[in-house]
Amino acid sequence: MAERQVIDARGAFCPGPLMELIGALRHIAIGDEVEVWSTDKGSAADIPAWIEKVHHELVSINEANGHWSIVIRKAK
């Protein structure tokens, strides 16, 4: 079963949430997941675009409780 780490990047401005995500991905195993919480409006488009560019997997993306929640699975 994949492990999931939550990164609370609420209040961080672009590209802070992306950088926090990348920092977290470096320390988890392939197949494990990171859930990023972000209030940065650009994250909803920027993070999925980055995931596609570098070939990780987007598990889900939702907006609730005033922030975006984006779940990424490390693929490589």
Added chain:
Amino acid sequence: MASNPLYIMLCSGEHEKVQMAAMMASVGAVSERPVEVFVSMNAILAFAKDATAEIRYHGGPFSKLIKEKHAPDAMTLFRQGREFGDLKLWACSMALDVAGLEMDRLVEELFDGPLGLTKFLSDAEAGQLVTL
């Protein structure tokens, strides 16, 4: 397919432009795009070692907002770009000479070394050049 390299010529010491250069360089590098930054003119003064944000960054209304809202620090973004991606920073050798600066007066572990404009422009023919 390999990404088209991005070359950024940072000449302005204006905070907003230093910030934009740092954002472009870091995001480009972590997106598997080779990035090289050539720092010259007033911009080299923004990279002084051990400077506080107040001393390092000068600009207009947006500079104040960047500081007040605690947007990511430009030097931190450059460092993250180097750590997470293929980012190189070069200090313009002419700017160093004119300002009387040595490399050890600049932010530590950020630069790959001094470089001349001729070499940077020659390398930049292989990619996209942006000047700030």
